[in-house]
Amino acid sequence: xxxxxxxxxxxxxxxxxxxxxxxxxxxxxxxxxxxxxxxxxxxxxxxxxxxxxxxxxxxxxxxxxxxxxxxxxxxxxxxxxxxxxxxxxxxxxxxxxxxxxxxxxxxxxxxxxxxxxxxxxxxxxxxxxxxxxxxxxxxxxxxxxxxxxxxxxxxxxxxxxxxxxxxxxxxxxxxxxxxxxxxxxxxxxxxxxxxxx
Amino acid sequence: xxxxxxxxxxxxxxxxxxxxxxxxxxxxxxxxxxxxxxxxxxxxxxxxxxxxxxxxxxxxxxxxxxxxxxxxxxxxxxxxxxxxxxxxxxxxxxxxxxxxxxxxxxxxxxxxxxxxxxxxxxxxxxxxxxxxxxxxxxxxxxxxxxxxxxxxxxxxxxxxxxxxxxxxxxxxxxxxxxxxxxxxxxxxxxxxxxxxxxxxxxxxxxxxxxxxxxxxxxxxxxxxxxxxxxxxxxxxxxxxxxxxxxxxxxxxxxxxxxxxxxxxxxxxxxxxxxxxxxxxxxxxxxxxxxxxxxxxxxxxxxxxxxxxxxxxxxxxxxxxxxxxxxxxxxxxxxxxxxxxxxxxxxxxxxxxxxxxxxxxxxxxxxxxxxxxxxxxxxxxxxxxxxxxxxxxxxxxxxxxxxxxxxxxxxxxxxxxxxxxxxxxxxxxxxxxxxxxxxxxxxxxxxxxxxxxxxxxxxxxxxxxxxxxxxxxxxxxxxxxxxxxxxxxxxxxxxxxxxxxxxxxxxxxxxxxxxxxxxxxxxxxxxxxxxxxxxxxxxxxxxxxxxxxxxxxxxxxxxxxxxxxxxxxxxxxxxxxxxxxx
Numbered sequence: 001x002x003x004x005x006x007x008x009x010x011x012x013x014x015x016x017x018x019x020x021x022x023x024x025x026x027x028x029x030x031x032x033x034x035x036x037x038x039x040x041x042x043x044x045x046x047x048x049x050x051x052x053x054x055x056x057x058x059x060x061x062x063x064x065x066x067x068x069x070x071x072x073x074x075x076x077x078x079x080x081x082x083x084x085x086x087x088x089x090x091x092x093x094x095x096x097x098x099x100x101x102x103x104x105x106x107x108x109x110x111x112x113x114x115x116x117x118x119x120x121x122x123x124x125x126x127x128x129x130x131x132x133x134x135x136x137x138x139x140x141x142x143x144x145x146x147x148x149x150x151x152x153x154x155x156x157x158x159x160x161x162x163x164x165x166x167x168x169x170x171x172x173x174x175x176x177x178x179x180x181x182x183x184x185x186x187x188x189x190x191x192x193x194x195x196x197x
Numbered sequence: 198x199x200x201x202x203x204x205x206x207x208x209x210x211x212x213x214x215x216x217x218x219x220x221x222x223x224x225x226x227x228x229x230x231x232x233x234x235x236x237x238x239x240x241x242x243x244x245x246x247x248x249x250x251x252x253x254x255x256x257x258x259x260x261x262x263x264x265x266x267x268x269x270x271x272x273x274x275x276x277x278x279x280x281x282x283x284x285x286x287x288x289x290x291x292x293x294x295x296x297x298x299x300x301x302x303x304x305x306x307x308x309x310x311x312x313x314x315x316x317x318x319x320x321x322x323x324x325x326x327x328x329x330x331x332x333x334x335x336x337x338x339x340x341x342x343x344x345x346x347x348x349x350x351x352x353x354x355x356x357x358x359x360x361x362x363x364x365x366x367x368x369x370x371x372x373x374x375x376x377x378x379x380x381x382x383x384x385x386x387x388x389x390x391x392x393x394x395x396x397x398x399x400x401x402x403x404x405x406x407x408x409x410x411x412x413x414x415x416x417x418x419x420x421x422x423x424x425x426x427x428x429x430x431x432x433x434x435x436x437x438x439x440x441x442x443x444x445x446x447x448x449x450x451x452x453x454x455x456x457x458x459x460x461x462x463x464x465x466x467x468x469x470x471x472x473x474x475x476x477x478x479x480x481x482x483x484x485x486x487x488x489x490x491x492x493x494x495x496x497x498x499x500x501x502x503x504x505x506x507x508x509x510x511x512x513x514x515x516x517x518x519x520x521x522x523x524x525x526x527x528x529x530x531x532x533x534x535x536x537x538x539x540x541x542x543x544x545x546x547x548x549x550x551x552x553x554x555x556x557x558x559x560x561x562x563x564x565x566x567x568x569x570x571x572x573x574x575x576x577x578x579x580x581x582x583x584x585x586x587x588x589x590x591x592x593x594x595x596x597x598x599x600x601x602x603x604x605x606x607x608x609x610x611x612x613x614x615x616x617x618x619x620x621x622x623x624x625x626x627x628x629x630x631x632x633x634x635x636x637x638x639x640x641x642x643x644x645x646x647x648x649x650x651x652x653x654x655x656x657x658x659x660x661x662x663x664x665x666x667x668x669x670x671x672x673x674x675x676x677x678x679x680x681x682x683x684x685x686x687x688x689x690x691x692x693x694x695x696x697x698x699x700x701x702x703x704x705x706x707x708x709x710x711x712x713x714x715x716x717x718x719x720x721x722x723x724x725x726x727x728x729x730x731x732x733x734x735x736x737x738x739x740x741x742x743x744x745x746x747x748x749x750x751x752x753x754x755x756x757x758x759x760x761x762x763x764x765x766x767x768x769x770x771x772x773x774x775x776x777x778x
Binding site: 014080089090091095098 | 354360361362363364365366367375376377775776778
């Protein structure tokens with residue numbers, strides 16, 4: 001199981017190892033030993049990013065970009081390692097991460113469903129769509145389902161006002177969406193279930 | 198110098214002076230919620246707006262320097278109206294819970310709202326439902342009461358270099374929290390409480406433990422005893438309207454007895470004891486070369502926590518002597534209990550401390566249970582004590598002076614100055630000098646270690662050998678001192694210092710996180726003056742001459758650093774993770 005987690009993240013995030021320990025009833029210590037080895041890969045990765053940007057002004061943001069490109073989000077373990085390596089306090093790193101919407105602190109879902117909430121879509125009833133997605137997935141916008149399958153978000157405008165109300169499902173834009181279309185779209189995504197940690 | 202006019206009054210100030218500070222010089226008060234005298238302006242609250250003649254917009258007085266020829270108006274119809282609107286906006290995000298708030302009656306937001314006579318009921322409230330953080334047991338954060346002024350974040354990051362608190366997210370979603378969604382106890386927080394001392398509202402307050410003390414006082418089976426920390430005697434008066442630095446030792450003894458404590462001890466006594474142990478430890482290392490130098494003081498629990506988290510390469514340099522609070526606790530439940538034939542299980546020890554971290558120290562390690570019981574049951578801050586006195590109906594200020602209880606009550610001038618930065622060092626030097634030379638210092642007032650400079654250095658000739666000392670207060674200043682030692686270590690050179698004192702809070706314990714509100718450097722100076730006056734007023738000014746300390750060693754402990762002293766009065770340190778999660 002840990003192998004799969006490692007494949008996905010490049011290492012084993014603490015929250016996942018805690019959960020695995022609980023599920024398998026394995027002593028956390030044993031897992032931590034395995035994790036210790038994996039932590040060294042984090043260190044190597046972070047050192048690589050840092051050495052690349054070491055002397056650049058504003059390097060923290062560039063390094064965070066590199067980390068997010070690698071993992072899809074900024075894992076806490078990696079942020080901590082970065083803090084040690086760069087000599088920037090973790091609190092400051094989190095201030096930067098949370099200041100910019102672009103940076104994520106949780107792994108993105110395997111699939112994404114994004115409802116446009118720009119002016120045109122709003123007037124054409126995107127609010128109803130958002131409510132329906134919320135009801136279907138049981139989560140609010142900006143959240144990912146507990147099985148990490150589907151990430152639900154809203155955006156200001158995707159530039160398809162002629163097709164309002166619009167939404168984007170796994171990169172594919174759908175126009176003139178009706179509330180009654182949502183259950184079908186969600187069902188398709190759920191059927192495409194991918195193996196994640 | 199710059200000449201300008203504020204409300205038609207001519208004012209001359211040095212270049213760079215803010216309009217806010219310039220106005221204060223001509224007795225004009227511009228209200229503000231975010232600017233604190235200790236801290237840099239953040240221009241967060243928008244209450245201090247003023248108008249410059251000819252300017253087309255209102256400017257913030259806290260962060261705008263006064264310029265030559267400016268004509269500032271601080272109060273007119275429009276300005277006051279804008280201030281009122283801003284205040285109403287702040288209040289619309291603030292719970293209406295003043296009557297049950299830990300800051301009731303001492304809140305800067307509350308008093309400003311009162312000044313503006315804002316009808317509180319008329320304000321529509323949009324308050325997010327966020328649970329408070331009670332994880333540390335020392336400090337309570339109620340996020341709903343936060344007005345995002347940034348004082349706590351600045352004091353935590355810049356003054357203390359702790360970086361437990363930060364501002365996360367942005368714009369309207371900005372919130373003050375530890376990095377990531379973790380609790381304060383899982384963060385690098387050292388419980389110093391400077392955030393609570395600087396917070397303008399009730400968003401950060403001490404964990405009020407007075408109910409537990411009231412319960413014990415009303416429990417007939419318990420023998421309640423109490424100790425008063427050095428600095429509390431010169432600050433508690435502020436809660437009753439007296440000037441900072443007023444020494445109320447005698448009244449405190451009397452008031453605590455009236456509250457129902459069966460014995461009143463003085464932490465100054467155990468401060469003397471700490472010095473005897475610590476000065477002996479210093480000589481062991483300095484003269485007999487047993488143990489590494491520099492020796493670093495350890496009576497400040499925030500500092501020990503900080504060291505264990507960030508500077509654990511200095512663990513071996515730490516004095517193993519416990520803090521005065523813990524020494525008195527263990528002695529009350531062993532020595533005192535034995536002498537008075539009391540069951541130590543029934544003794545309930547309360548300490549009155551300037552400090553929120555002292556609450557954490559009570560169960561810091563297993564050594565804090567050296568008596569076989571929790572050596573100190575509850576630690577109250579000065580603020581909590583003031584509330585208890587007010588609740589109790591005792592006319593505190595008009596009480597006759599009382600006396601402390603013998604065998605753990607007498608103190609010397611050296612014990613009392615523990616409350617001021619440099620005090621522990623000075624007290625230790627007085628005794629160490631005597632131990633090393635058999636003579637007293639000619640000049641027992643060691644000026645080099647006094648005052649409010651962040652890092653103080655001094656040299657002292659002790660029997661032909663030069664002792665180099667350093668004193669740091671405000672945790673951000675520690676790194677400077679430790680880095681010099683590290684640098685010398687790296688180069689294989691002798692340490693630049695032999696003895697280092699660190700106090701976490703600016704000014705030392707008199708500026709502690711549990712002291713009455715409104716601290717700034719003026720107040721710190723007055724409180725420190727009160728401490729040194731107490732020292733001068735003492736007949737005995739050397740810890741090792743404290744008659745009750747001498748008796749304690751003769752009758753009970755044996756020798757300083759002896760086996761019994763080690764068992765009861767010393768502790769250990771371990772490296773701890775900065776983040777628990």
